[in-house]
Amino acid sequence: xxxxxxxxxxxxxxxxxxxxxxxxxxxxxxxxxxxxxxxxxxxxxxxxxxxxxxxxxxxxxxxxxxxxxxxxxxxxxxxxxxxxxxxxxxxxxxxxxxxxxxxxxxxxxxxxxxxxxxxxxxxxxxxxxxxxxxxxxxxxxxxxxxxxxxxxxxxxxxxxxxxxxxxxxxxxxxxxxxxxxxxxxxxxxxxxxxxxxxxxxxxxxxxxxxxxxxxxxxxxxxxxxxxxxxxxxxxxxxxxxxxxxxxxxxxxxxxxxxxxxxxxxxxxxxxxxxxxxxxxxxxxxxxxxxxxxxxxxxxxxxxxxxxxxxxxxxxxxxxxxxxxxxxxxxxxxxxxxxxxxxxxxxxxxxxxxxxxxxxxxxxxxxxxxxxxxxxxxxxxxxxxxxxxxxxxxxxxxxxxxxxxxx
Amino acid sequence: xxxxxxxxxxxxxxxxxxxxxxxxxxxxxxxxxxxxxxxxxxxxxxxxxxxxxxxxxxxxxxxxxxxxxxxxxxxxxxxxxxxxxxxxxxxxxxxxxxxxxxxxxxxxxxxxxxxxxxxxxxxxxxxxxxxxxxxxxxxxxx
Ligand code: SF4
Ligand code: SF4
Numbered sequence: 299x300x301x302x303x304x305x306x307x308x309x310x311x312x313x314x315x316x317x318x319x320x321x322x323x324x325x326x327x328x329x330x331x332x333x334x335x336x337x338x339x340x341x342x343x344x345x346x347x348x349x350x351x352x353x354x355x356x357x358x359x360x361x362x363x364x365x366x367x368x369x370x371x372x373x374x375x376x377x378x379x380x381x382x383x384x385x386x387x388x389x390x391x392x393x394x395x396x397x398x399x400x401x402x403x404x405x406x407x408x409x410x411x412x413x414x415x416x417x418x419x420x421x422x423x424x425x426x427x428x429x430x431x432x433x434x435x436x437x438x439x440x441x442x443x444x445x446x447x448x449x450x451x452x453x454x455x456x457x458x459x460x461x462x463x464x465x466x467x468x469x470x471x472x473x474x475x476x477x478x479x480x481x482x483x484x485x486x487x488x489x490x491x492x493x494x495x496x497x498x499x500x501x502x503x504x505x506x507x508x509x510x511x512x513x514x515x516x517x518x519x520x521x522x523x524x525x526x527x528x529x530x531x532x533x534x535x536x537x538x539x540x541x542x543x544x545x546x547x548x549x550x551x552x553x554x555x556x557x558x559x560x561x562x563x564x565x566x567x568x569x570x571x572x573x574x575x576x577x578x579x580x581x582x583x584x585x586x587x588x589x590x591x592x593x594x595x596x597x598x599x600x601x602x603x604x605x606x607x608x609x610x611x612x613x614x615x616x617x618x619x620x621x622x623x624x625x626x627x628x629x630x631x632x633x634x635x636x637x638x639x640x641x642x643x644x645x646x647x648x649x650x651x652x653x654x655x656x657x658x659x660x661x662x663x664x665x666x667x668x669x670x671x672x673x674x675x676x677x678x679x680x681x682x683x684x685x686x687x688x689x690x691x692x693x694x695x696x697x698x699x700x701x702x703x704x
Numbered sequence: 705x706x707x708x709x710x711x712x713x714x715x716x717x718x719x720x721x722x723x724x725x726x727x728x729x730x731x732x733x734x735x736x737x738x739x740x741x742x743x744x745x746x747x748x749x750x751x752x753x754x755x756x757x758x759x760x761x762x763x764x765x766x767x768x769x770x771x772x773x774x775x776x777x778x779x780x781x782x783x784x785x786x787x788x789x790x791x792x793x794x795x796x797x798x799x800x801x802x803x804x805x806x807x808x809x810x811x812x813x814x815x816x817x818x819x820x821x822x823x824x825x826x827x828x829x830x831x832x833x834x835x836x837x838x839x840x841x842x843x844x845x846x
Contacts, residue, residue, distance in 0.1 A: 572831035
């Protein structure tokens with residue numbers, strides 16, 4: 299048998315005919331191990347992935363409809379959470395990490411951050427009424443200076459989830475070398491390496507199954523928040539030039555995705571408002587990316603298991619900047635890792651159970667013919683296969699601003 | 705940060721004193737009163753949730769006892785809202801008794817209430833606030 303080559307059109311024809319063979323990234327591990335990449339590529343048409351974790355760089359564009367008299371809303375609050383109104387008259391952007399205006403923040407440490415943008419998004423998707431307040435300076439064409447109304451997602455003329463940085467391809471494993479508990483976007487870290495927190499779904503994670511972004515680009519149709527959405531661009535901080543293993547998997551945080559979809563079609567189960575003790579509010583987002591098995595290389599990529607994926611153990615207490623070591627996701631998932639000869643308990647922040655559920659839902663959608671693959675119309679910055687290590691950065695991103703936790 | 709549901713019982717002699725105000729002012733505590741009652745013979749009973757940092761909390765409770773307030777804590781129990789729990793595992797970092805633990809290799813996060821000591825550490829550590837404190841209201845009603 300010759301080399302396998304499938305086009306997006308061919309795979310979509312099979313999906314329409316209900317004949318596509320679809321497996322999850324977890325199932326693909328065994329298939330590739332057992333049958334090899336050639337046979338796996340012949341048999342399998344699509345591999346589905348999934349991830350469910352707090353992703354801070356998320357938010358929603360909303361148009362709340364013109365009022366009478368009309369207003370050019372400058373300052374806007376949704377359930378007392380400030381939104382950005384510096385757009386056209388009744389357009390706004392609500393970010394996931396914005397706390398309610400009167401939140402005590404970290405005044406008594408660690409703050410609890412009970413309600414913020416992510417919670418508003420969850421409430422909207424749940425169909426709950428949300429209080430909208432807007433203020434304006436008033437113009438001849440928009441004389442109204444103040445509106446207050448209660449809205450539901452149904453009432454809103456337009457609501458689009460648009461997340462500038464999600465689905466991080468790999469992320470650090472966080473520990474704390476200091477003598478006190480610290481509260482970070484990687485969760486609570488107990489002193490003297492009391493625990494090691496990590497936050498990707500490993501072998502199920504979208505970009506760990508497409509390490510060079512070969513099939514994930516502008517126009518890739520995805521599972522987003524329980525509905526169909528799209529990848530629209532590479533995300534902020536997308537950095538393909540990190541050191542990689544021979545299988546192409548980056549050893550540290552690398553690629554990211556910007557994703558978009560109609561909030562009205564989404565489900566509350568897959569967009570959960572979260573409160574990270576001592577850190578802030580966020581939104582846990584469910585994302586699943588289907589990966590077409592165009593050829594043997596894609597079969598090899600999607601066959602990666604937790605043993606084949608590594609990440610760096612990083613200190614988050616500013617005690618040591620160099621990574622403390624490299625661990626595999628198999629080790630992380632086992633419940634404990636060895637760091638400097640010491641056993642440290644590992645704690646996931648990303649839900650493996652939900653990631654698997656997403657991969658299975660996406661599988662069902664594709665098998666039932668209700669979800670067709672979107673062929674990328676534009677590709678994202680990447681690196682050559684086997685790029686020499688000296689061209690790669692050793693830098694491990696520790697982002698203390700508003701990072702995603704994909 | 706410590707938060708407890710307390711029943712405070714006051715005798716006639718101290719019922720008029722600004723006890724709660726003192727707790728807030730001198731011990732940096734915040735409170736949420738759930739029930740307050742002055743009985744015919746002028747004894748008082750207050751059910752409140754008192755919160756603040758650990759040292760302040762204990763100093764505040766000591767102050768209450770010193771001036772003659774009877775302080776009881778209400779039996780508390782923890783339950784998990786299965787709708788809200790998204791099975792991440794973050795809570796397993798802090799649960800001291802192992803009531804919250806991960807079943808491998810499935811990675812399901814289990815909650816065994818029999819092993820729970822109601823320490824409440826998981827309540828604020830759970831990102832989706834799936835762990836909920838319930839308390840025996842009967843004690844507060846007598
Ligand atoms: S931290 Fe909360 S959501 Fe995560 S597993 Fe524990 S109870 Fe469930
Ligand atoms: S209350 Fe304490 S013992 Fe009980 S589940 Fe939560 S952390 Fe564990």
